[in-house]
Amino acid sequence: MRATKILLLIFILSFSSCYTTKRLIRENDFETSGFNNQSINGIYSNGLNDSIPKNLWVKLKSSYTDKTDTINLDINNNVKLTMLNSENLKIQLLDKTGKSVIDEFDLKGRIKGNFFTIDRKLTLYPFIPVYYVNMETKTILGNDLNGNLVLVTGSVNEAMILMVAGGNRHVQNHKFNRIKN
Numbered sequence: 001m002r003a004t005k006i007l008l009l010i011f012i013l014s015f016s017s018c019y020t021t022k023r024l025i026r027e028n029d030f031e032t033s034g035f036n037n038q039s040i041n042g043i044y045s046n047g048l049n050d051s052i053p054k055n056l057w058v059k060l061k062s063s064y065t066d067k068t069d070t071i072n073l074d075i076n077n078n079v080k081l082t083m084l085n086s087e088n089l090k091i092q093l094l095d096k097t098g099k100s101v102i103d104e105f106d107l108k109g110r111i112k113g114n115f116f117t118i119d120r121k122l123t124l125y126p127f128i129p130v131y132y133v134n135m136e137t138k139t140i141l142g143n144d145l146n147g148n149l150v151l152v153t154g155s156v157n158e159a160m161i162l163m164v165a166g167g168n169r170h171v172q173n174h175k176f177n178r179i180k181n
Contacts, residue, residue: 025113040116117139
């Protein structure tokens with residue numbers, strides 16, 4: 001019985017994989033410049049004021065943890081990105097003046113092509129056949145030709161309860177303005 005559950009879980013996971021880095025690069029809507037460790041370093045605008053407001057800090061934090069961020073976020077805050085080495089990126093939320101750090105965390109990943117690929121975040125709750133929940137996020141970061149930050153995120157959210165299943169998949173492209181290096 002246990003072996004059957006494990007095989008069923010492997011079967012479900014094999015058909016519900018998240019987006020690959022290559023696929024996210026193909027689905028990127030913006031032209032990007034070549035990547036080096038110093039090109040991504042800089043301070044970027046935290047928000048986009050288009051039809052649906054976006055928040056850079058929230059997007060990057062969702063690639064790091066499932067926990068809800070309780071920080072009162074202001075769209076006027078800025079986000080500072082610093083490459084520590086080729087596999088670690090430090091993210092800092094700065095206040096409006098840019099002089100004090102409100103919060104920070106590190107993201108692990110690697111450089112592929114013109115992007116820094118953040119390691120996939122996987123949340124899995126299997127209890128087959130009663131229920132199964134799978135939430136995956138894959139994010140890549142790069143710079144456009146003007147030095148602005150290009151962020152592409154692929155998400156998969158799936159659930160199954162008593163053999164009734166549903167979910168969604170989507171890719172989001174965003175460009176955040178560079179404030180300064």
